[in-house]
Amino acid sequence: MPEVTEIQLPGVGVRHEFTTAGGERVGVVSHRTGRRELVVYDRHDPDRCTTVLHLSPDDTRALSELLGATQVSEALIAVQQRVEGLAIDWVTIPPGSRAVGTSLGEGQFRSRTGVSIVAVARGSTTIAAPGPDHRFEAGDVAVAVGTPDGLAQLQGLLGS
Amino acid sequence: MTAAAGGDPSLAFIEIGAVVLVLSVLARVAARLGITAIPLYLVAGLAVGKGGIAPLDISADFISLTAEIGVLLLLLTLGLEYTADELRHGLRTGVRPGLVDAAANFGPGFGAGLLLGWGTTAAVLLGGVCWVSSSGITSKVLADLDRLGNRETPAVLNLLVIEDLAMAAYLPVVAALVAGRDPGPTAVTVAIALGAVGAILFVALRWGARLSRLLAPASDEALLLGVFGLTLLVGGLAQRVHVSAAIGAFLVGLALSGPVQARAGTLIEPLRDLFAALFFLFFSFQIDAGSLVHVVAPAAALAVVTGAGKLLSGRVAAGPLGVGQRAQLRAGTALIARGEFSIVIASLGAGVSHGDDLGALAAAYVLLTAIAGPLAARYVDRPRPRTAEGQRTA
Numbered sequence: 001m002p003e004v005t006e007i008q009l010p011g012v013g014v015r016h017e018f019t020t021a022g023g024e025r026v027g028v029v030s031h032r033t034g035r036r037e038l039v040v041y042d043r044h045d046p047d048r049c050t051t052v053l054h055l056s057p058d059d060t061r062a063l064s065e066l067l068g069a070t071q072v073s074e075a076l077i078a079v080q081q082r083v084e085g086l087a088i089d090w091v092t093i094p095p096g097s098r099a100v101g102t103s104l105g106e107g108q109f110r111s112r113t114g115v116s117i118v119a120v121a122r123g124s125t126t127i128a129a130p131g132p133d134h135r136f137e138a139g140d141v142a143v144a145v146g147t148p149d150g151l152a153q154l155q156g157l158l159g160s
Numbered sequence: 161m162t163a164a165a166g167g168d169p170s171l172a173f174i175e176i177g178a179v180v181l182v183l184s185v186l187a188r189v190a191a192r193l194g195i196t197a198i199p200l201y202l203v204a205g206l207a208v209g210k211g212g213i214a215p216l217d218i219s220a221d222f223i224s225l226t227a228e229i230g231v232l233l234l235l236l237t238l239g240l241e242y243t244a245d246e247l248r249h250g251l252r253t254g255v256r257p258g259l260v261d262a263a264a265n266f267g268p269g270f271g272a273g274l275l276l277g278w279g280t281t282a283a284v285l286l287g288g289v290c291w292v293s294s295s296g297i298t299s300k301v302l303a304d305l306d307r308l309g310n311r312e313t314p315a316v317l318n319l320l321v322i323e324d325l326a327m328a329a330y331l332p333v334v335a336a337l338v339a340g341r342d343p344g345p346t347a348v349t350v351a352i353a354l355g356a357v358g359a360i361l362f363v364a365l366r367w368g369a370r371l372s373r374l375l376a377p378a379s380d381e382a383l384l385l386g387v388f389g390l391t392l393l394v395g396g397l398a399q400r401v402h403v404s405a406a407i408g409a410f411l412v413g414l415a416l417s418g419p420v421q422a423r424a425g426t427l428i429e430p431l432r433d434l435f436a437a438l439f440f441l442f443f444s445f446q447i448d449a450g451s452l453v454h455v456v457a458p459a460a461a462l463a464v465v466t467g468a469g470k471l472l473s474g475r476v477a478a479g480p481l482g483v484g485q486r487a488q489l490r491a492g493t494a495l496i497a498r499g500e501f502s503i504v505i506a507s508l509g510a511g512v513s514h515g516d517d518l519g520a521l522a523a524a525y526v527l528l529t530a531i532a533g534p535l536a537a538r539y540v541d542r543p544r545p546r547t548a549e550g551q552r553t554a
Contacts, residue, residue: 010246010317011299012308029308032422039309047487048541049309 036060088143089151090121091158095138099158105132113153115146172222179208183437194304196297198499199530201437202523205444206452223442229392230439231504232409233432236391238295239413240425242321244365247414250321257315257477258322264469266291272462278514281337285509288330289522290466294499295320297530301494301537312478312487316494319477327501328407332357334505335404338512353403360398360408364415372420383420384427387412406504436500443503444523446510451520459524463532470495486540493540497533502526 002018009015009029017027025041027049034057039049055063093099099107110116120127120134121141127134136142136158144154182204183197190197242250269290273283298320307313332353336346375386391409398408416424474492483491506522509515 007314008246008249009308009314010250010321011241011295012317015309015314027309037306037308039306041309045484045486047311047483048490049306052306052309 038063085147086145087148087151088145089155091142091144091151091155093136093138093140093142093158097136097138097158099136100138101135103133103135104130107157109154109157113146113150113157115144115150115154117142117144117154119143179204179441180438183441187437195534196294196300196497196499196530197437198294198297198440198503199527201440202444202503202527205441206447206449206523208441209445210448223445226435227439227442227507228405230432230435230437231406231507232391232395233428233435234439234500234504235406235410236387236413237425237428237432238324239410240416240421240428241295242324242414243421244368244414244417246321247325247365250318250325254318254322254477257319257473258326260476261319261323261469261473262291262326264472265466268462268465268469272458273518276458276514276517278517279512281334281512282509282514282518284334284337285505285512285518286521288334288505289498289502289518289525290462290469291330292323292327292498292501292505293320293470293495294497294501294530294533295324297497297499297533298494301497301534305537305541307490307494307541310487310490311481312474312483312491315477315481316474316491319473319495323501324410328357328361328410329354331404331407331505331508332402334508336402338508339402349402352401356398356401356403357407357411360394360403360411361414364411368415368417371415372417375416375420375424376418380423380427383423384431387416387424387428388431404508439507440500440503443507443519447520447523448516451516452524455517455521455524459521459528462521462525463528467496467529467532467536489540490537493533493537495533496529496536498526498529 002020004016004018007015007017013029013031013033015027015029017025019025024043025046027039027041029037029039031037036055036057036059038051038053038055040051042048042050104117117130118128119142120130120136121143122137122139142154142158144151146154183201186200186204187197190200266287270283270287272290273286274280278286298316302308302313302316333350336349336353339349375383378386391412394412395405395408398411399405471489471492474490474495475488478488478491502522503526506519509518512518
């Protein structure tokens with residue numbers, strides 16, 4: 001994967017850039033409003049961009065779908081099929097769930113269901129490999145790996 | 161004079177309604193031409209003002225209050241533009257270009273004020289008029305010319321942040337100078353004003369997140385009223401301690417962060433457009449169109465000198481990014497346009513000696529730079545004939 005540089009654009013948003021395998025410099029300007037610009041830099045003057053594509057949030061979704069979001073889900077399905085009997089699931093912790101405020105250690109989710117919670121997504125951040133003292137908040141999404149039966153049990157423990 | 165103040169407001173409604181309709185047409189024309197509407201609003205104000213082609217008869221009270229609210233909303237939305245992180249980053253990297261920018265643009269303005277024999281206060285105000293680029297026009301130019309991807313662009317945007325932060329110190333000083341008479345008490349007022357700004361800035365950056373959380377659950381209506389009320393309240397309190405209401409509003413904008421910042425920005429924007437348009441209109445409405453003749457020459461000279469000043473600013477700001485000559489030139493030309501801030505500063509000087517001259521000169525200067533700046537920015541980026549051919553054949 002090419003190295004992506006992040007550049008702050010005060011008052012506008014943020015820009016990410018990388019050089020393609022073919023040697024072309026490509027950037028994405030992400031406006032705070034959700035609009036995106038896809039830019040390609042001038043080969044003769046690396047300071048300026050020549051091709052600029054203006055994308056609405058919907059356009060961005062369509063383009064990223066075309067470029068590879070589908071590949072990600074295909075890859076995940078492939079993983080599930082390859083590892084016989086093992087599945088990945090995303091479990092959302094709703095407000096009012098018994099799990100809100102309990103830590104991973106207290107809940108003993110792995111010993112009770114045989115399922116490992118490998119990551120927790122909270123808002124826009126992801127907590128990779130959460131420790132036993134990690135406490136759930138409402139709205140957390142637990143990424144769990146285990147047998148389909150275990151995952152169903154975990155769904156019952158976290159989801160209600 | 162008494163149309164709006166008198167018992168029958170119908171005449172004022174008719175006059176203001178007609179003028180706002182004209183502004184709406186001007187805004188469309190500006191959008192069609194791809195320029196900002198500020199110069200057109202100023203021209204419209206001149207046309208309906210003293211000595212204009214169709215003088216209007218609007219109450220002075222109505223004008224001054226509307227214009228003041230316009231200033232507050234302009235500064236509020238400016239504060240809303242930037243996150244606390246961007247301000248901190250700007251301060252870390254932008255001190256050197258910021259100082260060069262101040263010297264190369266405030267300096268000539270201040271000198272010109274003294275040369276014209278206006279006295280220190282009016283000269284300091286003229287320096288400010290020449291100093292600050294229009295962040296509105298500059299960001300519009302960058303977006304319209306598809307330069308947001310360019311390598312020099314972060315430097316340009318950072319310089320705008322620095323200038324806006326510098327205003328947080330400059331405006332209170334000016335407010336104290338305008339209010340003060342003797343050097344001694346003025347120094348005390350300046351010290352108090354700067355202390356107050358420091359305190360508010362500290363509170364805004366420290367507890368802004370809490371304030372934002374407090375406002376976050378509000379409906380759009382409640383949030384709009386809350387932010388508007390808070391802006392007027394803080395602005396009024398700041399004015400009480402001679403800090404200038406504008407800075408109070410700016411700091412309210414800075415204090416709001418996260419999703420509330422974005423929502424407040426979208427909600428306030430239409431209100432800002434309305435009041436700011438009236439502010440620009442009323443600013444030049446109060447200028448005697450005949451007095452413009454005397455200020456055209458100094459305004460043009462200042463525009464040339466400080467245009468060069470901005471080229472230097474762009475060079476110093478973009479240079480450290482390792483970009484080439486052309487990119488430095490692009491950065492400089494993007495910064496030439498002056499606009500809303502210059503008019504706000506000039507309006508502060510309405511009451512000082514030579515305040516009328518300052519207003520007329522500022523209007524002429526903004527008209528020149530706001531039109532010439534975007535043109536220069538476009539011109540400097542035209543494809544060179546040889547490169548263009550090369551691309552076509554490639």
